[in-house]
Amino acid sequence: MASRLNSLVILSLLCLQAAAAILSDQSFNLRPFTIDLSRGVPRMMRLIKNTQLPEKPQYPGIESYLGIDLEVLKSLRENWLNKFDWEKEQAYLNRLVKYSLKIQLTFESYILCSFKHFTATIEGLTIHFVHKISDDPDAIPLLLTHGWPGSFMEFLPVIDPLTQKAETSTEKPVSFHVVVPSLPGVAFSTSPPGNWTLADTARVFNTLMTDVLGYKTFGVHGTSIGGFLTFTLYDSFNTTTRAAHFPVVPFYCSTSEEIAAREITLSPLEQFEHKRAMDWTSNGTSYVSMHIYKVGK
Numbered sequence: 001m002a003s004r005l006n007s008l009v010i011l012s013l014l015c016l017q018a019a020a021a022i023l024s025d026q027s028f029n030l031r032p033f034t035i036d037l038s039r040g041v042p043r044m045m046r047l048i049k050n051t052q053l054p055e056k057p058q059y060p061g062i063e064s065y066l067g068i069d070l071e072v073l074k075s076l077r078e079n080w081l082n083k084f085d086w087e088k089e090q091a092y093l094n095r096l097v098k099y100s101l102k103i104q105l106t107f108e109s110y111i112l113c114s115f116k117h118f119t120a121t122i123e124g125l126t127i128h129f130v131h132k133i134s135d136d137p138d139a140i141p142l143l144l145t146h147g148w149p150g151s152f153m154e155f156l157p158v159i160d161p162l163t164q165k166a167e168t169s170t171e172k173p174v175s176f177h178v179v180v181p182s183l184p185g186v187a188f189s190t191s192p193p194g195n196w197t198l199a200d201t202a203r204v205f206n207t208l209m210t211d212v213l214g215y216k217t218f219g220v221h222g223t224s225i226g227g228f229l230t231f232t233l234y235d236s237f238n239t240t241t242r243a244a245h246f247p248v249v250p251f252y253c254s255t256s257e258e259i260a261a262r263e264i265t266l267s268p269l270e271q272f273e274h275k276r277a278m279d280w281t282s283n284g285t286s287y288v289s290m291h292i293y294k295v296g297k
Contacts, residue, residue, distance in 0.1 A: 146223060220234065227248035
């Protein structure tokens with residue numbers, strides 16, 4: 001009975017804290033958000049319907065890496081017009097991130113705390129995010145940042161599993177309170193000013209986690225440009241961003257000459273990884289270079 005009461009107290013405090021953060025915080029205009037595409041989708045469908053595709057390929061027989069195949073494009077158009085149910089998809093997205101935290105008061109009654117999408121106003125921007133709280137009071141707050149082009153939908157398949165306890169290599173069960181924001185200017189977050197930088201987004205997301213949601217410390221993971229953002233958060237706000245996972249880092253690895261000058265000895269595996277990294281640096285960054293250099297006058 002004592003154990004049950006202790007669990008009740010912990011979960012009650014968790015629920016009340018979350019509800020207070022969501023419903024009572026007026027300084028950031030924190031409020032629930034529901035996806036509603038009813039105004040934009042009909043226009044998009046008209047544009048797709050009125051698009052006239054060529055009857056036959058202009059360059060038949062070329063491989064798809066040189067451009068999208070006409071038949072593929074026709075099939076996508078057909079799917080959008082006659083098969084894809086956007087209302088069903090919208091209902092799915094609104095329902096997917098909705099969840100309940102049940103606290104048993106007696107054997108028959110429950111308090112129900114429901115959460116889904118939210119928006120908050122931070123530094124004049126409306127920031128959309130998904131917030132799902134684990135029922136584990138020891139769960140770790142985790143910020144997941146998507147890439148570009150991309151959206152919060154990248155992480156939908158892992159939100160539920162992350163909130164559930166799972167054993168790590170140390171045999172210690174771990175779970176997470178998950179926060180998935182939309183980058184400024186993407187999906188349902190408003191666009192920032194033209195001089196906006198990753199450092200600005202990092203500052204806003206740190207405010208979201210600490211001041212808006214009340215987490216003193218948190219971990220972060222990001223994909224694509226979100227990986228760069230992850231590094232910026234960890235570098236600039238390391239008193240609150242206490243753990244970070246980098247699928248990509250915003251700098252190149254040291255050259256062979258730099259490694260030799262520092263008298264660093266690489267293992268066979270590290271030598272292989274270094275060669276792969278240098279090959280990519282030499283041959284795999286043309287698209288990046290094209291976007292970071294200005295057109296000459």
